[in-house]
Amino acid sequence: MLRGVITKAYNSFYYVQTDNKVTMCTLRGRFKKERFTLFVGDEVEYESTGQQNGIIEHIVPRRSMLKRPMVANVDQVILTFAASNPDINPVLIDRFLVIAESSSLDIVLCINKIDLANIDEITPIIELYRQIGYRVISISAKSSTGIDKLKNELYGRISVFAGPSGVGKSTILNTLEPGLELNTGKVSEKIGRGKHTTRFAELLPISGGGFVVDTPGFSFTDFTDIPPTELMYYFREIEELAPQCKFSSCLHNKEPQCAVKQAVSDGSINEQRYTSYQEILQEIQQYKKGF
Ligand SMILES: Nc1nc2c(ncn2[C@@H]2O[C@H](COP(=O)(O)OP(=O)(O)OP(=O)(O)O)[C@@H](O)[C@H]2O)c(=O)[nH]1
Ligand SMILES: [Mg+2]
Numbered sequence: 256m257l258r259g260v261i262t263k264a265y266n267s268f269y270y271v272q273t274d275n276k277v278t279m280c281t282l283r284g285r286f287k288k289e290r291f292t293l294f295v296g297d298e299v300e301y302e303s304t305g306q307q308n309g310i311i312e313h314i315v316p317r318r319s320m321l322k323r324p325m326v327a328n329v330d331q332v333i334l335t336f337a338a339s340n341p342d343i344n345p346v347l348i349d350r351f352l353v354i355a356e357s358s359s360l361d362i363v364l365c366i367n368k369i370d371l372a373n374i375d376e377i378t379p380i381i382e383l384y385r386q387i388g389y390r391v392i393s394i395s396a397k398s399s400t401g402i403d404k405l406k407n408e409l410y411g412r413i414s415v416f417a418g419p420s421g422v423g424k425s426t427i428l429n430t431l432e433p434g435l436e437l438n439t440g441k442v443s444e445k446i447g448r449g450k451h452t453t454r455f456a457e458l459l460p461i462s463g464g465g466f467v468v469d470t471p472g473f474s475f476t477d478f479t480d481i482p483p484t485e486l487m488y489y490f491r492e493i494e495e496l497a498p499q500c501k502f503s504s505c506l507h508n509k510e511p512q513c514a515v516k517q518a519v520s521d522g523s524i525n526e527q528r529y530t531s532y533q534e535i536l537q538e539i540q541q542y543k544k545g546f
């Protein structure tokens with residue numbers, strides 16, 4: 256039996272990559288009987304049935320499952336934003352961070368297009384997220400600045416690139432791995448040309464080992480499946496202080512003797528971050544009331 260990773264699923268064929276080749280596999284019947292779905296990223300064992308074909312016999316237990324896009328065994332999310340064009344927006348960064356934190360994957364913040372950056376504007380933002388504990392890498396896909404630093408984060412892992420449209424996710428991957436030739440450009444142009452951004456997730460191998468996944472950008476973030484009491488765990492600095500609040504049920508909103516609000520007023524928690532927290536909390540609470 257051989258072992259590999261599903262890099263692509265297409266028309267009930269699974270492309271399984273081993274160290275040195277890709278095999279087109281079908282599934283052993285019992286998977287279908289059990290209605291078990293395999294995803295890109297799944298590690299499988301297969302029996303070879305020819306030069307380039309095989310049958311998947313066994314799936315290795317998953318380490319993680321990302322829902323959007325559906326990819327198994329993702330190790331980390333590279334949350335990508337642009338320093339400019341589209342303008343950097345800390346509120347949007349916080350919203351994406353909540354989504355990423357709630358998937359319990361490692362997170363790297365990647366700020367692209369620093370060739371366009373106003374350094375005075377961008378530096379405090381980078382410092383803010385570093386202080387909270389995030390790894391932040393600033394790069395320019397256009398001038399290849401920082402690309403090696405980013406590459407170092409990717410070796411031997413499965414990394415998903417996510418973030419708003421137009422920030423340069425596909426361009427970054429093309430710079431990292433010129434053979435990929437991913438479609439880039441403005442979204443409107445992509446539609447105009449009749450080309451679509453990838454609809455199905457695919458693991459793209461990178462030289463030196465590891466895989467990346469390109470995703471189409473989105474800006475609409477939906478928090479409705481996060482309970483209000485859990486939101487604080489997705490803001491690292493709030494989570495850290497929460498045990499010091501007077502009430503164990505404190506939502507750090509209107510409650511008295513709240514350590515988080517105290518920290519905001521003495522400046523040790525960033526006010527903008529706290530505003531993001533309150534806004535998202537309100538969205539979740541309003542959604543709950545809707546029932
Ligand atoms: N100046 C500058 N422009 C860049 C850089 N990286 C990407 N771009 C440009 O930004 C535009 C959008 O790039 P894409 O790679 O298509 O962006 P994307 O994030 O993949 O967008 P979606 O696929 O729609 O989510 C393109 O016109 C790129 O040439 C950069 O580092 N500097
Ligand atoms: Mg893209």
Ligand SMILES: [Zn+2]
Nearest residue numbers: 500505507513
């Ligand atoms: Zn509190």
